[in-house]
Amino acid sequence: MTSEEIQTEVLQMGKQARAAAHALTKLSTEKKNEILLAMADAVLSREAEILEANEKDLAAADEMGLTEASKDRLRLTPERIADIANGIREVAELSDPTGEIIREWTRPNGLRIQKKRTPIGVIGIIYESRPNVTSDAAVLCFKTGNATILRGGKEAIHSNRALAAALQEGGAPAGLPDHSVQLIPFTDRESVRHMAEMDQYLDLIIPRGGAGLIEAVVSMARMPVIKHYDGICHTYVDKEADFDMAEAIIVNAKTQKPSVCNALETLLIHRDAAAEFAPLIAQNLSAKNVELRGDDEFQKLAGVDGVVAASEEDWTTEYLDYILAVKVVDDLDAAIAHINHYGSHHSDCIVTGDEAAAERFQLEVDSATVFWNASTRFSDGGEFGFGAEIGISTDKLHARGPMALEELTSYKYLLFGTGQTR
């Protein structure tokens, strides 16, 4: 396809999505939930087709040179398909934020003002190899009355098509407006550019994937982009920390699931705590096969073999692995300065018994979620009680931190008059 042909098709999808967004404003919550249940049924009843499509992607994966980890992300099984369907049913159970009256007041001239929660409109989702994102993202956006244009990775194109067809054709008889969920059927890189430039039709783009993908979208996009960048999460052990608690929190945040964005990547230890705490934590983590990369001070104090010297790069690296960077800092101010400078404004923690120190840390650390005495692993929509999440925003505008249904909405002002003029 030529670039013009791709552009024509993407623009056509945009136009259709805008019409769908209008139709979606008219659906009741009950109707949306019925449609969601029909979508879940369709995903289950099309298991064979979806698995067959997934087989095609897996067969092509070796040619594309995908790693085993990537192939595992790509792979669907009957169990994973059941999880997708259950995920849709869970979204049907969640309460619908749209239509909520956020605030209401009356002006002295009698004008009544309602600030009312609405869908955003049309949301573009650009993602990589996990086919389940097709369903997860589409249904969260649909629940909040938004139309979606999905653009998945090349490596999952057959699986994505099969899943999108299940949602569309499963939802249609239950009343899903046409073009509410659209998947860009081709994977040329050009399609991302055309999406990013189509600000007349797309109100928001959410890229789901690595930093390279996000960077590319940010540099091209004319509409708002909500970014889910890396989590370079810190835990700072203050001089007033309970060392047992600190140890439990650090071990949990580093080792319970190292591959996720809320896992711990850098440990900071107050100078006055380091002599006692450094060897304690070094021994514990070494025994769990965590590689330690320390500054000079920590290397001296750790008292275990194999602590390597941390380089400048270590302070800005999201390992997603059994590796931890460790630094001894002079005081609370130095900890805050380090986190604000090297961190990714995602999730950071202080362990301390000193309330004033905790208060300053929580005020001054410029991150989406700031913990006092708990594992950063709790930075998660499910753990917050949101029921679902579309990601964890490292942005500060519109959505920050765990991003759930409410963050997929906008608002409008309704003004009720009786003929008022100025």
Add this chain to the structure above:
Amino acid sequence: MTSEEIQTEVLQMGKQARAAAHALTKLSTEKKNEILLAMADAVLSREAEILEANEKDLAAADEMGLTEASKDRLRLTPERIADIANGIREVAELSDPTGEIIREWTRPNGLRIQKKRTPIGVIGIIYESRPNVTSDAAVLCFKTGNATILRGGKEAIHSNRALAAALQEGGAPAGLPDHSVQLIPFTDRESVRHMAEMDQYLDLIIPRGGAGLIEAVVSMARMPVIKHYDGICHTYVDKEADFDMAEAIIVNAKTQKPSVCNALETLLIHRDAAAEFAPLIAQNLSAKNVELRGDDEFQKLAGVDGVVAASEEDWTTEYLDYILAVKVVDDLDAAIAHINHYGSHHSDCIVTGDEAAAERFQLEVDSATVFWNASTRFSDGGEFGFGAEIGISTDKLHARGPMALEELTSYKYLLFGTGQTR
């Protein structure tokens, strides 16, 4: 200056602003208000210097070929300087949204979660000829704990420098952190590009000016941009409208102050109301020297001289003048479709006695503010009771409609634990 020199200086200002933003998180509301009052005093006490600087700009204005209207926007007088100082004092009186606990809850595992309102961080303001924006924007951002980097138009550079110096040097003795308010001291176009690319230091850009400026910023910016585009505002006269009320609302919205974004630009009339209402409103507006540009139907019905044929372009034009486009529509659906297609999603109104029609209009018109039976001129932060506004957002993310102090804030999650792990 070379592009590299400009970039180096802009980046340095960005770095300084980030440090200032950190210092600002530590100021109490009382301290911020003291600083604001000191800034207001400094603006007044430097009246002579500011007027002298303004004279330089006015002297250069003719060489630059500025229109009388532009020169008027540029001009400062003792009265306008007093207005600026009063504006600052009014901002000191407003309540400070930062620090507000938006929501607080406790999870079954005992983790307490606070969603707390915070400053955004560093905000870039790019604006054109009005020097008062230097003060208005800087103090609203400061009140909410944000550092600002201001980049005003070339034609106001001397006035802007004098005003910024008054804010900085007036605020400093009262405790204004260094670099909280910075003005880019040169006006090369390159500086806008360097600002737009500096997403490591700027959390948000707000362009204040015409569509050309906004377009340029949007196409370059790597960080969120909140756009204040045109107001192509509609009033739709339904078949169930009270014609006296409709007439009063239309006359007010069109003629009370035609130069502003919430003034009426397009009138839509239900076919069943047109025979009676079209001549009524045509006569009234013609008598007030409003040029009418109508579709075929309206031209036939208006019954006054001088109604010209509306072209396709008229439906997308923000006249900001004594001109009104008028169209007869078949029904409510046609009115909604016209507004969503041709409008700018700013402020639109239905005049009707039919509650169901009003409800549908307010639900389906995709605009920031949707009126039932009142003039669109009320789409304004002051009229909403917000006390101040930095503009009217035509975006749907983060801020929509009148944008006041609350919209200059972000939030963070504070988690309070007792050693919780997953």
